[in-house]
Amino acid sequence: MGAEVRSTCPYCGVGCGVLLSADGSGGLAVRGDPAHPTNRGRLCSKGSALGETVGLEERLLAPQVHGSTATWKDALNLVATRFRKTIETHGSDSVAFYVSGQMLTEDYYVANKLMKGFIGSANIDTNSRLCMASTVAGHRRAFGTDTVPGVYDDLEEADLIVLVGSNLAWCHPILYQRIMAAREKRALRLVVIDPRRTASCEGADLHLALEPGSDVALFNALLAEVARRGAVDRDYVSAHVEGFDAALKAAQGSDPAFTGLSRETLRDFCDLWIGTEKVVTIFSQGVNQSSSGSDKVNAILNCHLATGRIGKPGMGPFSVTGQPNAMGGREVGGLANMLACHLDIENVDHRDAVRGFWNAPAMPEAPGLKAVEMFRAVADGRIKALWLIHSNPAVTLPDADTVQDAIASCPFVVVSDITAATDTARQANVLLPATAWAEKSGTVTNSDRTISRQRAALAPPGAARPDWAILAEVAQRMGFAEGFNWDNEAEIFAEYAALSGLARTFGKDFDISNRAKLSSSDYDSMPPFRWPDGPAKSGGRFFEDGGFYHPDGKARMLALAPRAPAAALTPEHPFRLNTGRLRDQWHTMTRTALSPRLSAHLPEPFVDMHPDDAARLGLAPADLLRLESPQGSAILRLRITRDVQPGHLFAPMHWTGETAPSARIDALIASVTDPVSGQPESKAAAVSAARFEAAWYGFAIATARPRPECAYWALARTDRGFRAELAGTEEIADAEDFARALFGLPDAALQMSKDMAKGRTRLAFMDGEILLAALYLDHKPVRLMRDFLAGLPGTETPWALAGTARGDMPDPGPVVCSCYAVGRNTILRAIGAEGLQSVEAIGASLSAGTNCGSCKAELAALLQQGVSRAAE
Structure with missing residues (x-):
């Protein structure tokens, strides 16, 4: 293995540090970075498996134009020409960029500069719109800018953590484990607010299973109770807050019954929240992804502002973001309604200052199209050239079928990605091969404003290029060479940092101007740091002593009324x-x-x-x-x-x-969005449910990827190849022909068994005694030892048709602990054989749960099941 490279995990907004070691053959070893302030060496299951995701099997390795391999010169000339001609013919708002929290901040900066400053349109939005746009809107309404007040250390300093619409144990496991570690040391309480019982509820002191969309009613009830019990911080409110009286009046007029919670549960929650000074309220997608998401955010902020519980150790509202660089995108103006460095696109002075800094030919005077609006404009022909970067909107946007059709109908579509194997990439006219995570260099910002370096450990494969370089070359070909002539990421970062100093002169919070004169070597070695990092303020929390970013320096509390989800339940969709x-x-x-x-x-x-x-x-x-x-x-x-x-x-x-x-x-x-943030309501659709009446069901295993053609199929990779679930609406006329086509094995030796009475057919394809593939068919859902069978392809298994484990090869069962690949049956056997009595004992025996800990809730349930069996 080569020398370890310090980098950052590419998954959620926690922003964990990783140490990467290349093996010289394209492989990569990954471990947590003990020196990184966020994770202190720990990684979740996804981070631990990063080394398994760097293969080139599905990589896009060369530009493609209309399905044929092309040179970079031809591909980039075509992109630049089509965008330039579309703008000349139809205006700057006829083109759009849809970018991603998977981009590094330097990539984001270049894309934003090109679209807003040189093309002159604000039609650049990001898939982070689907993640945390409601938080941005709530912060801006309350604080005057998009400021996260607290830091991760608050999670360990709090006496009460409230999770609102956040399954932190699964979606941000390292933060959850920091909370769990703090609970082992002292009396830290945990409350979970979620319509669903999740892994985060394991061990919680209280779970509020409220009605979907009723968060405003809940926090209105809390605000009213804060006032009734005399818990308002009158000095803080008087000095630093506007709108308290109207917000309280609205809260007092709100009906707590809207939550669907009992009076006792509401009382218990209020007792905990009001009676605990050091409280952190963490919120995520269950709050954001709503047609009232911005109001939900402000309802939470209202309670913290009314009590002055903000910006102090162990106190404050805390948004956790979904993507690795969602925060970086917010800071750099990657959203259609923002300029870089938290400047405001509607403010003429801000626009003029950024335009002058960039020496840009144009600047939009109004926000551009947000994600859902953007693809509506693609569908109706207003957007005629579209560039999609590291995102898959044909799957992730609401009303995804319509979005997929819209992309397919667009006259010119460019996709920059690491693979052509996505629903979106299949619609592209031009595919551009971008560098992947372990090949990129730049910065990302996590949920507590910590900026970390991402460093490359692997060389770019094939013709892959960094996103910033691709964008810059297109800009140069469009005639904007002077604004896009950087030699490396360090120069982009320095320009961005200098722009943040300009933003500071307007009284903005985002300032990293101390880094504006970094050399390339200083940039390469730059350790993690938390913004702001400028002459006025460095790191730390915001708002303990006020200092908000509205013109009067005060925060705003909002008068809010709860609203039900937009999609009403009906007898047809109950x-x-x-x-x-x-x-x-x-x-x-x-x-x-x-x-x-x-x-x-x-x-x-x-x-x-x-x-x-x-x-x-x-x-x-x-x-x-x-x-x-x-x-x-x-x-x-x-x-x-x-x-x-x-x-x-x-x-x-x-x-x-x-x-x-x-x-x-x-x-x-439905493509219903929050009227303020533009974020879709992804968690409250109205649907019907009925059994899918299949004529047959199947389970398949194979060394090579099967190619199903049936009404239902689901494919997953295994250590030995692939596994697939299948179902069809029409009887299979010839099982052998079907199976050979499925596996692409026209000549392989076949074993086959049929049970006409039970309607079962089983087929195995062999190379001598080596199993190549097997298919198990039934007229009802197939009962098999799936996880055992998934390990058989490529081994000597002449008995595969049996579908069950042999005595000397026990079935591990479905994986529970992904970090160590420990199966359910293995755990239950150990509980019974070794008399294990605790989750910790399971960890000592099998290692399960000892890495990221996100499987501990499942281990506890299995422990209870195993003990119950033993007692029978």
């Missing part, structure tokens, strides 16, 4: 659908699906339903379920669980046309 993430997957799985152990935990798309609803509909576990909304439909595997309330459903958002085309969950989501 279920409320919530969507979200899984512990071991990321966005649309472009990276995580390459890791067998990350795919092993929950390898198939599913929907959670309460037992009462399942019984009423006559459904059984493992049935396939069709969900339908006015926008679209999806087919998912049913899980029956009390983690969701009656009338509620939950489904993950990760599957795509590459992994499970009938499970693209955002096809069901």
Whole structure:
């Protein structure tokens, strides 16, 4: 292995430091960086598996134009020419960029500068619009700018942590483990506010399973109770806050029953929140992804402002972001309604200052099209040239089928990405190969304003180039050479830092101007630091002593009224659908699906339903379920669980046309957005649910990727190749022909068995005694030892048709601990054989739960199950 390179994890907004070691053959070893202030050496399951995701199997290695390989010169000339001619013919607002929190800050800066300063349009938006735009809007309304007041250390200094719409244990595991470690040392309380019971509820002191969309009603009730109990910090409010009286009057007029919570539960929550001075309220997508998301954010901020619990150790509202550089995108003006360095696009003085700094030919005078609006404009022809960078909106935007059709209809589409194998990339006229995470150099900003270096440990493969370099070359070809002639990322960062000094003169919070004169070597060795980092202020918290960014220096409390989700439940669509993430997957799985152990935990798309609803509909576990909304439909595997309330459903958002085309969950989501932030309501769709009536079901394993053609299929990578779930609506006429086509094995030796009475057919394809592939067919959901069978392809397994484990090869069961690939059956056997009595004992025996700890809730449930079995 080569020397270790300090870099940053490319997943969530926690921003963990990693140490990377290249093996010289394209492989990479990854471990947590003990010196990084965020994670102190720990990594979650996704971070631990990063080394498994750097292969070149699905990489885009050369530019493609209309499906054919092209030179960089030809591809970039075409992009520049088409964008320039479109602008000349139809105006600057006829083009758009849709960018991503997967970009580094330097990439973001170049894209923003090109679109806003040189093309002269504000039509640049980011997939972070789907993540935290409501938080940006809430911060700007309350504070005058998009400032995160607190820091991660507050999580350990608080006496009460409140998680609102945040499954921190799965979505931000390292932060959750910092909280859990603090709880072991002292009496730190934990409250979870979420309609669904999640892994974050394990060990919580209180879980508030409120009605979807009712967060404003809950925090209005809290604000009213704060005032009734005399807990308002009158001195702080008088000196630093406007709008208290109107906000309180609105809160007192709000009906707490809107939450669906009992009076006792509301009282218990208020007792904890009001009775604990050092409280941190963490919020995430359950707050943001709502048609009232901005109001939810401000309802939380109201309570902290009224009590003066902000900007002090262990106190404050805290937004945790979903993407690695969502914060960097906010800072650099990657959103359609912002300028760089938190300057305001509507402010003529700000516009003129940025235009002068850039020596730019043009500057938009109004916000551009936000994400959902942008793709509506693509659909109706207003946007005629579109550049998509490191994002997959054909899957992730609401009403995803319509978005996919819109992209396909656009006259000119450019996609910069690391792979051509996405739903979005398939619609492109030009594909540009970009460098991937371990090949990039630049900076990212995490959720507590810490800026970290991302450093390359691997050489770019093929013709791949950094995003900033691609954008700069197109800008040069469009005639803007003087503004885009950097030699490296350090020069871009220095320019950006200098611009932040200009923003400081307008009284803005974002300032890293102390770094404006960094040399390239200083930039290369730059350690993590938290902004601001300028002459006026360095690091730390905001707002303990006021100092807000409205013209009068005061914060604003808002008068808020709760609103129900936009999609009303009807007899035709009686279920409320919530969507979200899984512990071991990321966005649309472009990276995580390459890791067998990350795919092993929950390898198939599913929907959670309460037992009462399942019984009423006559459904059984493992049935396939069709969900339908006015926008679209999806087919998912049913899980029956009390983690969701009656009338509620939950489904993950990760599957795509590459992994499970009938499970693209955002096809069901209406393109309703928050009126302030433009963020879609992704967690409260109205849907119907019914059994998917399949004529047959199948399970397949293979050394090579199968190519299914049937109504339902879901594919996952394994250590031995692939596994797939299948179902079809028409009987298979010839099982052998079907299987040979599925596996691409026209001549392989075949073993085959049929049980006509039970309607079962099993086929195995062999090379001597080596199993190449197997297919198990049934007229009902197939019962097999799937996780055991998934390990058989490529081994001597002449008995594979049996579908069960041999005595000397026990079935590990579904993976519970992805960090160490420990299966459910292995854990239960150890509990029984060794008499394990605690989660810690399981860890000592099997290592499960000892790395990121995000599987501890499942380990606790298995422990209870194992002990119950032993007592029988």
